[in-house]
Structures are given as structure tokens and as C-alpha cells.
Amino acid sequence: MWEMKQREQAGWKEIVWNLDSWQYTSLIQARLIAPNPEDPDNAFAQITMRMRSTQTFAVYDVKDQLLAGSMEKQMLVDDHWVFERALQMANSKWRLAGRISIPPQ
Template sequence: MNTLRAIQRVAPALALRQPQTATYLNPAFALGIRGYASKHRVTEGKQILVRDYGVIANYVPPETTPSVSDFHKWRLVKWRNMRNSVQNMLGIGLIKYKSLYEKWNSGKFMSVAEETYKDMNSAFARGDRNLLEEVCLDAMYSNLKNQLKTRSNVTWDWQYHGEVEPPKIVCVRCMGTSGFSKTGFSVGQVTVRMHTKQSMAVYDKKNRLIAGDPHKIQNVREYVVFQRALTDPEDVWKIYGKVAPTEQKF
């Protein structure tokens, strides 16, 4: 029972309702594709640390829009979505303006984001702390590392079975220490809607299935926040955390 309770506390992408198997991504191959940067680096004699601003904006557009017959709710949702769209355009503009070393490319970003998300889940399932530290920023890494500490004598297998829907950017923000100037420190945050097919299985030390189902594929929807230091030539997009869609209050 302790093992099952621990399983239910994991990140939503790996939470189990029914038992689940896994083919893992090759970490060396993954690192080769994206060239993950170290968490701490020395550039021109100075150590650069990723700064923690928290989640700049946690807005997630609702999956469904209220009927126009309920005009009050419909109007509020439309207004919030429109305001978020304008802020997204401003955020992308600022990221393009402040990115001194790598220009924004939405197609490239989405490809990197999806592979990074898969690497995080794969590394978490098999307890690979080194890869987790490479793909996650401090807050997310600390959270997953603490969950790994609760495991004992069990083996997790995770498998990715493709997309339910392509990844979608739902929120983009940029902030830093220098306003609209290109100088100073700036970070960009992009929240991506991931809707994927996954399976998961947990085995005890005798290789007996104790949770999950290696043959049951589940649709998992998550909103993952990626962050990058725009003024750091060596930084890459990493996972800062996740946000959960909250019930709209009208």
C-alpha cells in the first residue's frame, strides 16, 4: 500500500489509475540532439546561475468555451483568451528582441519541448537523476528527486505511444532586470499543452507487476512550463514546472 500511495503522488504524466511498459529513450542520443547545458557554468570567469522567477503567468485557456446562451460566462472566457493572446504576442516579440544568441523559431522550439518532456518522463521512470538535472530547472528537479527518494525495491517502466494532439503553445511571457532594454538578465517562459499517449507499469524486486498495466495506453494532458535565459549563450529550454488548469470562476 505504501508503494501504491507513493505512485499516486507522482507528476501527473506518470500518475497511475490502471497498471502500465516501457521503451526508454537513449539518454546519450537525447543529449546529442539537444546539447543540454549544465546547470552551473563558468563564462568569462563568472558563474552563471539560472534565476528563479517562479511561474510568470499560469493562465491556461479552458478546453471548452461556455455556450453563448450563457452570455456572461461566454464573454468572460472570450475576453480572457483574447487578453492572453495579446500578451502571448508581446511575449514572443520580447523573446525575439532579447534573444541575443538564438533567435526564436516556433517549430524548433516545439520539437525541443516535446523531446525534453519525453526525456523527463523517461528519466523519472528509471530514476536517472543525472538526466533529470539536465532537462529540468531547480524547482522541478528538486520535486522529482524527492519523489524518487520514496521508492524502494521497485522498477518503473514508462512508454510513449505518440500524440493525441500536437503540442500547443498556450502562454508566453518574458521578464528580466532591464525592462525593454537588450542589456541585463532576461528569461522567457513558454507553457505548452502536451496531450500524449502513455503507458506505465511498476514491478517489485521479483519482477512481479504491482501497479499499472503494460498493455493499457492512457491519454495524458499536461501543461508544461519551459524556461530559458535569453541573455545566456549557453542556456537551453528546460522544464521549470507544470501548471494545472483551474476551474474558471465567474
């Protein structure tokens, strides 16, 4: 909600985003975590995935003027997402735990 307020204050009215093509997905890291070895009920699995895609992104103001990005130019995007799942719960599902921002090199 805080980010939405900031965008509105900056004059953003509309964000247009498209995932144009998926390049590949690769596993970066997988690990098992037990915060308390004495209590295995809290253990969970965690994986970090790298996902490369081409995307288009544009931001428009209330007058439909372009503020950022371009719907004409595709960007190559590398996302790093962390997923996790509880190990001891019978109906446990993978959930998105976070997104890692890695500066381009």
C-alpha cells in the same frame, strides 16, 4: 533522490514507461519577465506548453508482480511544461523550468 527512496520503501523495483503516440502540442502561455526593470540582463522569456500523448506505465516489485498501472492499457496524458530562456545571454538555450500538475476535470 527522495522520491526514489520512497518508491523503494513502497516495494517498487522496476518502472516501465512508454510514450506510445504523440497527439499534439499547443502553446498555452508566452511571456517576457524582467524581475528588476532597472537591470534588463536578468530578463527571460517563458512559455507554457500543453502536450497530449498516449502512454503505458507499470510498476513491479522484487518478485516481478504488478503493483500499479498496466502495460496493456494505454492512458491519455495531458502534460503542461514550462520552458524558459535568458534573453541577454548570447548562447542561451531553452531549458525545462517545471511541470505543472493540473487535476483532470
